[in-house]
Amino acid sequence: MKAVAWLALCCVAAVQAKVYFEEKFDDKWADRWQSSDWKRDKGEAGDWQHTAGEWYGDAEADKGIQTSPDHRFHTIWAEMPEEVDNTGKDLVVQFSVKHAQKMDCGGGYIKLIPTSSKDQMKTFGGETRYAIMFGPDICGFSTQKVHAILTDNKGRNLETKKATTCKTDELTHVYTLHLMPNNTYRILIDNEEAAKGALHEDWDFEAPKQIKDPEAKKPEDWDDRIMIEDPEDKKPEGYDDIPATIVDAEAKRPEDWDDEEDGVWEAPQLPNPDFKGPWSPNKITNPAYKGAWEAPMIDNPEYEHIPNVYKLPLLKFVGFELWQVKSGTIFDNVLVTDDAHYAEAFANATWGASKEKEMEMFNAIAKKKADEAEAKRKEEEAAREAAKGEEKDEDGDSLPQDFEALSRSVISDEEEEDEAHAEL
């Protein structure tokens, strides 16, 4: 036990965490972050408020930057003090997101941008090249995922093939992307592993090793008919002689039929129950069926092994570039480091230190709103009762007391449920 503890201590101490960027959004934050001009001339660019929001663990420490107003493109970026070169190193990107508006549709992801001129960042927007795009994206129930897009050495943006669900509540959550030099990765939400694996497997960095042979053709004699006509089945003799209709034997010539005026009477025709239409043989399963033909797999001439897909271009900027239908997301505690242990401790010291108090405050606010709504409802009901009382005095007619009490309690249960849903 002791030896293990010592070993852990020794190695943590031996590894010096390199912190490339750490942003807690204190009062000086505006010196480091700026919005871009993208969409501004069209009046479609949003702004950022410095706030901890309505619920938080610590009024000062939990201040972050919040999107506002609705239906805007929000951009903001900061320069990292030095270039980040992740060759042979871990890279950890981490930040917290609080969708205080109860997100219905909008992004909550961060971007890491390769080295370029600061001038270029003035127009930072949807078309700006990035190396990492990471974080939650929500649109209704159809999209509730953690984006993890990495750029490859050809500049393509590759989305992970592994689906990871993001948080959809109104509390603060920490998202962490950890890339390792052995080409593996982890995605954490609130310091818990949400996904991990091999970069080569979960992103299409490489073309597939094998493909279907594009030259291959289905052989002429390949029988892929599942059913065939039964060669044994023969048309019964006389089948074609069966008439489609027969004379209605029950029909009688009407009493008042006049051959001279109405013509010669003929009994009407009825469909013949023995007539089965044109003959066709029975179908049977084809004994020669070989299955559906598939082209054989061959080695893909386009395949090329790319050894170090974890390696990103040199990085210089972090930024948020988002479209939000409903604004109100608060971002905080942005971290770029080469040390996953440091990132975990940082998340503990920020989100971890605040989460319980934040939850308490959130619940207290939710309860207060519910109580206020209930008080308002009662008030309105009392007013209705009073009005009804007056009416009753006039016509002396009203529902029995018990029935009213019963229907009132049913309504109030339903309303409470609705409120609970609205709060969630």
Ligand SMILES: *[C@@H]1O[C@H](CO)[C@@H](O)[C@H](O)[C@H]1NC(C)=O
């Ligand atoms: C990659 O490196 C990490 C961290 O050192 C280690 O935990 C993991 O087992 C390694 N994975 C592979 C496939 O080598």
Ligand SMILES: *[C@@H]1O[C@H](CO)[C@@H](O)[C@H](O)[C@H]1NC(C)=O
């Ligand atoms: C973070 O907090 C968790 C839960 O308290 C703890 O288990 C973990 O060791 C902490 N990690 C670090 C790096 O401090």
